[in-house]
Amino acid sequence: MGFDQYHEPPEELPAATRTFARLCASLTEEAEAIGWYEQRIAVESDPDALAVMRDAQGEEFKHFSMDLEFLLRRAPAWREIAQGILFQPGDIVEHGEEAEAETFEGDGADGAGGYPAGSLGIGSLKGAQL
């Protein structure tokens, strides 16, 4: 098994960064799979095979979205920019520029774990050390 998701020596990386890198690698793999299924579906003529591949691609959509949500929860600045771009009607590039400017010229994303700027990031304490 390779450890290609690490760009720096793994032993020098904190555990949270290693987890983040693993999920980034997983996100990439899911995106690749979505693209592969898209190509296969485009050239397949057997309806049963098409149904199976469409179902499989749906799984990859789910996996990609779960990976993305995990990463956005761990990276407040990424989340804040994504909120300005995803599911917004209109010009994608314009939204991107605006979201980036608002994120880095405003309060900054100083919250923890996907929390908005200013939040103490406490959240659930179930199972926390008492």
Added chain:
Amino acid sequence: MNHLLRSIAPISDDGWKMLDDEARDRLTPALAARKLVDFSGPHGWEYSSTNLGRTASLGSAPCEGVTGLRRRVLPLVEVRADFELAVEELRDADRGADDADLEPLDKAAHQIAVAENIAVFHGWHGALTGIGEASPHDPLPLGPKADNYPRPVAAAVELLLHNGVSGPYGLALGGDQYQQVAQTAEHGGYPLLEHLHKILDGPIVWAPGVSGAVVVSLRGGDFQFESGQDLSIGYTSHDGQAVRLYLEESFSFHVATPEAAVALSA
């Protein structure tokens, strides 16, 4: 800049970090409800209500041939604790002073934690129904002596089991009761805290603001704390001597399974 207006406060980045760290350190031990109930969110400051999946009838319809229902929702509440810090203390902290007087922040943090605990465990009249008041079980008396607590706690666990509510279970102990438990060793020197933990198979949490104690199931799905804006520090105003800030959160709390908790009266 969001509604907390932090960037216009005369506080350096290091100063904000110090205040956030201090607030987090003070809040975390006291936020008992979050250690025992399900938490969802934060959904943001704009988030205003929790879906209950319930409807209420309407007396009329816009026209003949149709009927209508109104959705029932649980509005979020906002809780805010204002405090004021001396500008001079913040400046000294920027110079490296490690003993800045943050007592007003500490008090505000304690008060907002107490408010959250009371709202969840006892309710907030007109706003939220708490665990204790929702429970159909009669409260069990704790008794005056802490070394007798295992008996009512075991009785509460048995009552929950009898009602089909599985464990593990957690115990929220009011400030006075927690202190007594922590200081008590039973006959033979066995720490009371350990004995209670064995009965519950779950945590015993310090719950300032709670009167008596509450035993709750931790199996999940019974008690839902929904956070709009999680606890945050915001800015109000300042002058040459003081900066006025506040701790704030918005949340709702909903009891899905009232029989999954037993109150223990002081």
